[in-house]
Amino acid sequence: MRIRPLAVDALVATALTSVALLLGPEAARQGQNPLDAAAYALVVLAHLPLVLRSRVPLLVWCLVHATWLVYIALGYWPVVCSFGPLLAVYTVASLRPGALSVPCAALMGGVWIYAGVVNHTDSWPSVLGQAVVYPAVLWRFGVVARRSAELTRQLRREQAERARREVAEERSRIARELHDVVAHHMSVISVHVGLARFVFDTDRRTARGALDTIDATGKEALDELRRMLMVLRADDDGAPAGPMPGLARLDEMAERVSAGGVPVALSVEGTPRPIAPGVELCAYRIVQEALTNVLKHAPGAHAEVRLSYEPHQVTVSVTDDGEGAIPDRARTDGGHGLLGMRERAKLYGGQISIGPQDQGGFAVRLTLPTAATTLPPSPGHRLCG
Structure with missing residues (x-):
């Protein structure tokens, strides 16, 4: 059973929202402002758009980062609300070309630095490192995923084209076999029918010989056609069709x-x-x-x-x-x-x-x-x- 992409995105968004809400109480233990109802509402709003990330990745990126900026500007601990933006950057990189995904990754790094400024951090090397490494790694993973998807689609197209060519070649082969079998045997039968009709009243022996040839030729034609059909219908467990004429x-x-x-x-x-x-x-x-x-x-x-x-x-x-x-x-x-x-x-x-x-x-x-x-x-x- 194939799961719809929208259902997968909904499950991912629900999982990330749950993790963020469970991480909320950790803010106070980290010396950050505790999260109140407004903060939790912003956390939910920053993750809900992820349900549509596969359909409108750029719009989702904008909504998620705008909500994250509001959350940071109010002085809340940025980490709690960062899961949605991280996934949004990966999604844009996996679905859109570099001309769009690179600026999105760079802007996320800028928002991360802005969060350090708002929270008056003393660990700027750590903040700068995270602002560079997180967006870069997610962007790279997204690009790899996009290229893999493109290669998969190309492979499927090539396989479909190869299958069409093989079907056309097989049809041509069958047409040649049918032509060779039918044309030859029908030509022989036609000649002997004319001979039998011509001598039927004057030379019964010759007419009988022509009819015998017609009978043998017809049976041979049926045998070859039957053999061809058996080859076409044969499977791994089927009986052998017998050798073709040589x-x-x-x-x-x-x-x-x-x-x-x-x-x-x-x-x-x-x-x-x-x-x-x-x-x-x-x-x-x-x-x-x-x-x-x-x-x-x-x-x-x-x-x-x-x-x-x-x-x-x-x-x-x-x-x-x-x-x-x-x-x-x-x-x-x-x-x-x-x-x-x-x-x-x-x-x-x-x-x-x-x-x-x-x-x-x-x-x-x-x-x-x-x-x-x-x-x-x-x-x-x-x-x-």
């Missing part, structure tokens, strides 16, 4: 795209090895997006996917010999396709080139840095389709 599943992707009418040749060079899951997913998604673009914009073309494991990096390229819709495939203005490829590559410190080839067709080439850990070799070349 380079080991490129052959499945190649078969699926080949069944959609775009023969895909997949070749693997070098010794496959485990790499960071994020890097592997990045390469998988870029290959997926590139093949999806071939399905959309260059139907009937032949595509080639080359995956190369090198000592400190992995390189993957997707090329095709299609001729159609090159301008559409090169667009990056606001979509999640080719722009998403570049964002993924940049996120993992990779380099990517996207564009038409001189001899015709389109090419996507990606290089990602990796750790050099080896695994047993796998087949070096495969032709799907």
